[in-house]
Amino acid sequence: MIMKPLAAFLIAALWMFPALATSAAPSALVDINFEDTAPGLTPPVLGATPPASLPSNRLASIQSGRAVVSNEASGMNKALQLLPEPIGQLYSYSQLYAFSKSLIPVSDRTFLFEMDFRLSNFQKRPAASRSVDTFTILVDAPTAVRLDFTTDGNVGRVSTGGGIPVNVDTFSFDAVHHLAMHLDLKTFRWSVWLDAKLIIDNLKPSSPSWSGELSTLRINLEDDQTLANMPVAYVDNIRLVASPEIPASTRTSLAANPNPAFPGQSTTLTATITSETGTPAGLVEFFDGVTSLGTGTLDGSGQATLMAPALAVGTHPLSAVYQGEGFYLPSTGSASQVILSLMDPSVFAAGVVDHASTRFLQTTLMRQQLTVTNRSSQTLEAIRVTVHWSSADTGARIRLYNASGINSTGKPYLQHDYPVPPGGQVTMTAEFYSPDRVTVPTPTFTVELVPAEILKIPPGTPQAVLNTRMLAPDHAFLIDFKTVKGARYHILYSPDMLNWSLARPAVTGTGFVVQWVDEGPPKTQCLPDPKNVPARFYQVIRAD
């Protein structure tokens, strides 16, 4: 019943403040509208529901995938009347004005929306004791909107028409977007100006359809006066609305990890679909040449992954085809996946068999160094090199002395159970025993990636290490310990006498002193080196 006079008053009030009228709003590169509940200067009514549809004049054309809108609102486009409830005639009315001044694009998805609030008190007569303690601005923001109230020093810019100062006690803006002002309203005819800036950040379509209302920024100003008869509130909804007109182009990139890879390594294909407008959704199909490897679904970040099946050694032309969805156009990305053979010369290299050096005289074992280089982009957990004897080797009864184990086909192998990072390499020493000490072994090797074997220290009785010496020039360590014929001895090593590792294989006693040489992998993790392993301690335990 009282609405009509109030509306008329508001119109008049706005007319009284022509300075509040802003100039024509600049064009913004996003489809954001400030939807007034009614064109013109009619202030919204508290609790009014925004219209379901946008006025046509609020939408501009969409060009090149960008929603362009002209904010035709100009001047004071928000004017809310604080509904006066003249309880006891403490004051005649108050007004809260909200002005949207500009929408400034910061980037494609970030905009700065500046708002001014002015709170005025047109109390006709001074209140004897009435004071309004707190005004609170509540902003209910969608997650895509980052709010940032800045004051630019204007907070508390108080104009007191009556010349009576208004004390701004506090001003704060907390994490839940509550702005609180404490005002002393013991006087009348005052007004408080507040500059607020809302950062609308990372604006994205919320659905692939790229249409409809994106989100709503709700601004609510209220007085925390608990007097039920004095509701002072301002509610406005800023709806962020976009509407597609031109499909958005996409770009597909494809990555394989690890790449290069070795047979046996799990390869993950990752397709990333990007668009200048939002994050595409949909399906991506992966191909090896013309062979489909499978399909992945784009996640919220525009990525789809696929665990590729085992690929053969060689170079594979991989592609990811984004099939498009909504107004996102299809696109294709490609990559080249290299599956390296573990026997590639750049990966595996076998050195010459040493059968005449001092080390051979020391151990009566012919040595061959086998180097594996990790040319993949992923850390290798464990490496196994299997030895395949030639007929001459078999005829000469040559055997692998330091075999880490025997595989299911009865072939001995060397295994390094420690990580080899990308670009790193490990050199294992194969120790052959040739009974006639003349026949030099000519085995072949195969390399495979295997899970690391956890070597547990077996129980046993500690034995004395009689001596430890270093063998030049490769800094191998030689230890002597007394043995009982036929007994099994495990050798432990440590860099600090705290953390012990198990060397393998175990040693069988001869009944006399036995010498054992730490040649590094695969017996131990690495070769003792003054640079890398300046100290190494040993324990010998006799197996129970």
Added chain:
Amino acid sequence: MKTCIIRPGLILLTLSTFLEAGTDKDGFSKSSMPQDAPAPWIGRVGLGYRAAFNISADFSGLGGYASPNLPGAPGRIQGAPGTVVRSYDDGFIGIDESGNANGRTTYWGYDSDAQVSGDNVLMRNSGSPGTARSNDVDEEPLNGLELSYQQPLGGGRNLRWGLEGALNWMNLDFDDRRSLSGDIVTTTHSFALDGVLPPVAPPIYVGPVEGPGAPQLSDTAVNAGTSTQPGAAAITGSRSLEGNLYGMRIGPFLEYEITPRVSLDLAAGLVLGLIDSEFSHTDTTSLGGLGSQTVSADSRETEWLCGAYLRAQVNVKVYENISAFGGVEFNNLGTFDQRAGNAEAELDLNGAVILILGVGVAF
């Protein structure tokens, strides 16, 4: 050692024939017997005790420690895998599974890494050559008996001459228990390590025949010298030379009658001896740290000796044709050598001085 092959029987036979031709039935020379001569004697038989001095025995070739090891000669020794081809007091060299390919073996051992000298392992073999001696063993006096006979052949009132012969016996008994010392001779062989760090020892290290993981050692022995430690070996034991010396002597004598009761005989001639002895010894040689060995041997030997004697004798008539005599005889029968194993006993009978005391009967 001189050996006389004259048979005593033949000498006596010749002497008897000679006597028969030049004497009458009383035994005096028919042409030279003086008218005022005392009652002639045609012969005199004597039985005397002999005490010999200045006879000694030397024992040599005693002791000896033959090493049980077989170090072999420098160079290489082939063998079957698993066999030890060189053994030493402090190590060994064997043939490994490869047959010691390239002249190196894993089948070797030693007692101590103190044997490492530079880049070589030294292995030693010690022994004692058994050359100890025990000299001048005597058991004076040596006792004996003698039965003699003097046949006057001519002479005057106070001076007579004739021939004499005697059979005697002497007991030989030399016993030696002195502690001796011998030399220790050590031969050292060197084996090249060629940069290999040998295992820690002691305890003794023994490498495997099948050699994976084991250090190799050159199997070529290089002579690193021989050293001798004089008197370092201790020898204990006993040596004995026991036996009998049967003697026969013959020669002219000259008797001068000093008084009617006392006469002095001087004689010289040949002496023939038959020695029958048993030589035995037991010696234990100890090499410090290496053990000891005992060598025992014995032998029996009979041998003829011949030589000369010079004899002076005083006769004192004690009753009619019975006289007592005493004298000294210098006897030179040479030396007698007897071996038992590697040991040797040498009995020195040169310059023996024999005191004589006996009784004679003239008839």
